[in-house]
Amino acid sequence: MEDQQPIVKLDNIAFGYPGGTPILKELSLAVYPKERIGLLGPNGSGKTTLFFIIMGLLRPTAGTVEVFGSRLWEEKDFSDIYRKIGLLFQDADDQLFCPTVLEDVAFGPLNMGKSRKESIEIARSTLADLGLEGFEDRITHRLSGGEKRFVSLATVLAMEPEMLLLDEPTTGLDARTRERLMDRLAQLDIAYLLISHEMDFLADTTDKVHAMEGGKILTDTTVKLHQHVHAHIHGSHPHEHK
Amino acid sequence: MIDEPFAAGNSPIHREDPRSRVILATLFSFVVALSQAFATLGAALIFALVLVIAARLDPKKLIKRLLPLWLFLILLWLVLPLTTTGTPLFRIGPLAGTREGIILCAQITLKSNAILLAFTAWVATMNFAKLGQTLDQLKVPEKIVYLLLLTYRYIFVIEAEYGRLLRAAKIRGFKPGTNLHTYKTYAYLLGMLFVQASARAQRVHQAMRCRGFQGKFYSLYRFEAKTADWIGAAVQLAIMALLIGIEWKINSPL
Numbered sequence: 001m002e003d004q005q006p007i008v009k010l011d012n013i014a015f016g017y018p019g020g021t022p023i024l025k026e027l028s029l030a031v032y033p034k035e036r037i038g039l040l041g042p043n044g045s046g047k048t049t050l051f052f053i054i055m056g057l058l059r060p061t062a063g064t065v066e067v068f069g070s071r072l073w074e075e076k077d078f079s080d081i082y083r084k085i086g087l088l089f090q091d092a093d094d095q096l097f098c099p100t101v102l103e104d105v106a107f108g109p110l111n112m113g114k115s116r117k118e119s120i121e122i123a124r125s126t127l128a129d130l131g132l133e134g135f136e137d138r139i140t141h142r143l144s145g146g147e148k149r150f151v152s153l154a155t156v157l158a159m160e161p162e163m164l165l166l167d168e169p170t171t172g173l174d175a176r177t178r179e180r181l182m183d184r185l186a187q188l189d190i191a192y193l194l195i196s197h198e199m200d201f202l203a204d205t206t207d208k209v210h211a212m213e214g215g216k217i218l219t220d221t222t223v224k225l226h227q228h229v230h231a232h233i234h235g236s237h238p239h240e241h242k
Numbered sequence: 243m244i245d246e247p248f249a250a251g252n253s254p255i256h257r258e259d260p261r262s263r264v265i266l267a268t269l270f271s272f273v274v275a276l277s278q279a280f281a282t283l284g285a286a287l288i289f290a291l292v293l294v295i296a297a298r299l300d301p302k303k304l305i306k307r308l309l310p311l312w313l314f315l316i317l318l319w320l321v322l323p324l325t326t327t328g329t330p331l332f333r334i335g336p337l338a339g340t341r342e343g344i345i346l347c348a349q350i351t352l353k354s355n356a357i358l359l360a361f362t363a364w365v366a367t368m369n370f371a372k373l374g375q376t377l378d379q380l381k382v383p384e385k386i387v388y389l390l391l392l393t394y395r396y397i398f399v400i401e402a403e404y405g406r407l408l409r410a411a412k413i414r415g416f417k418p419g420t421n422l423h424t425y426k427t428y429a430y431l432l433g434m435l436f437v438q439a440s441a442r443a444q445r446v447h448q449a450m451r452c453r454g455f456q457g458k459f460y461s462l463y464r465f466e467a468k469t470a471d472w473i474g475a476a477v478q479l480a481i482m483a484l485l486i487g488i489e490w491k492i493n494s495p496l
Contacts, residue, residue: 057448082454093399094445099371099391103462111454116462139371141398159453 005069006030007163007191008054008085013063015049015215023049024215027063031163031191038202039195041212047195048090050212051165054193055087083112086156087165092148093141101127101143101151102136108159126158127151130184146177153184164192170201247303248362249369255297256367259471260376266478267364271357273485279492282485283352289481290356293363304362311358315351322347370394375463384459396442403438407431 009030016022023046031037039047052058053065064071067081089095098104105123106116114122127135130150135143143151149169156164166185170178178201185192185205196202202209211218255263274286294304324334328342365373374391378384411427418424447455 052448055452057451082452087449087452089445089449091445093396094442095449097392097395097446097450099369099374099395103371106462107450107455107460108453110460110462111456116460116464119460120462139369141395155453 004032006032006066007068009066010054011064011066013050013053013060013065015046015053015058015060022215024053024060027216029210029217031193033162033191034189035191036206037193038206038209039193039212039217040197040199040202040209045212046215047212048167051087051167051193051195054165055085056081083159084161085163085165086159086161088152088156088167088169090167090171092145092152095152095155096140096143096148099139100136101132101138101140104140104151105154105158108155112159122158123154126154129157130154131180145172146174149173149177149181153181162190164188164190166192166194168195168197170196170198246366246369248297248299248366251298251367253296253298253367254474255293255363258474259465259467260368260372261380261465262467262471262475262478263364263368264373264376264380266475266482267361269482270360270364273482273489274353274356274360277353277485277489278349278494279489280348280352281492282489283349283356285488286485287352287356287359289485290359290363294359297363297367299362299367307362308355308358311354315354318350319347375461376465378461379463379465388459396439396446399442400435400439404431404435407434
């Protein structure tokens with residue numbers, strides 16, 4: 001796997017708001033095609049910030065972002081990323097802004113220069129893939145929490161990305177919807193980075209889990225998730241059993 | 243918060259091309275608002291009622307919608323006859339009710355009811371999404387259309403956020419009263435709401451950029467006018483012309 005070109009390569013990234021404590025420092029990470037990586041870490045450890053930096057929504061104060069081997073500096077460099085990497089936001093209400101589901105899912109393809117007809121076709125087939133047939137004319141704000149999450153996923157997948165960034169996709173989902181999401185993610189054959197606080201969800205949906213702490217990824221200690229129930233004296237803190 | 247009780251339906255009006263409905267409703271409002279003759283206004287009201295029947299609107303919900311207008315009209319009937327100068331018709335103590343005042347009241351009553359009924363029948367029979375698409379196709383400036391659609395989309399989210407803030411205040415024993423503490427609390431709530439709304443706007447913009455948004459909206463829908471739409475629009479336009487004709491002929495209130 002390692003001889004392939006990484007989709008995303010972050011090198012020594014630092015980020016912080018002026019005058020504040022740094023949120024990210026000396027962060028390095030590479031994601032290779034079809035790799036499914038979980039990110040685990042306490043609140044405020046910079047996980048969402050990391051996603052925003054990959055997408056170019058925030059500029060790192062130091063370090064380099066490489067997507068498919070090319071360095072990104074200017075805002076226009078990033079406009080190409082959007083079709084390669086899809087970001088699923090924590091709050092689906094941020095993602096769904098069109099009145100109807102079909103318009104929302106077709107929004108990305110239209111922006112990519114597809115014709116109206118093509119965009120509608122892409123949107124319909126993406127919805128069908130996710131088991132959302134018949135949702136086309138539903139009003140987005142009237143959807144339930146689970147439906148919103150799946151439609152959000154559809155809006156991102158409609159752009160046919162080569163990698164997904166999923167920011168706590170299970171927040172607010174009931175057990176059944178969570179199960180459905182898990183099945184769906186298992187079927188995807190693209191790389192993704194997934195933030196979650198749920199150990200069992202990460203264990204089922206990712207190949208490896210990195211822990212984030214203090215603005216860094218502890219890459220040397222890839223967390224081994226284990227499948228037994230016991231009391232964690234460290235709370236939800238990731239740890240290894242030796 | 244905003245329900246659309248008339249948007250779903252399968253009446254001839256619901257099936258009519260939304261563009262012609264919006265244009266007709268706009269035209270009708272101008273014709274009625276600028277008319278003076280009771281013959282015109284009466285005919286307009288009858289036409290509006292026919293539209294309401296054709297749209298098969300639920301009378302109970304319709305009356306509920308019209309109630310605020312009627313309350314306002316009652317207020318006008320109480321005040322206007324006594325405050326308009328003209329020929330006195332009756333006296334209440336030192337006050338005189340004038341013929342001109344009553345005519346004005348009657349005109350306002352007919353006009354407002356006719357316009358509101360016609361708008362309900364033509365425009366409230368489509369949902370907000372469709373109205374947005376329609377305005378977009380009628381070449382209403384994009385910014386206005388998207389301001390309307392985004393407001394409609396997020397007013398629910400903002401309402402939910404307001405509800406959350408208010409609940410948070412209530413479970414900590416906040417009881418609104420007429421005192422500085424109450425005003426201050428509401429000011430904080432409102433301030434928080436603005437902060438959250440602007441943070442929300444920023445996140446929505448980021449989400450849009452992530453999907454390739456570069457400042458240009460692309461509309462997904464095109465409405466196709468069928469022959470029946472053209473005929474329907476022509477008939478309704480003819481009725482409108484008739485209203486203008488009556489007004490032209492009479493050219494005075496009575």
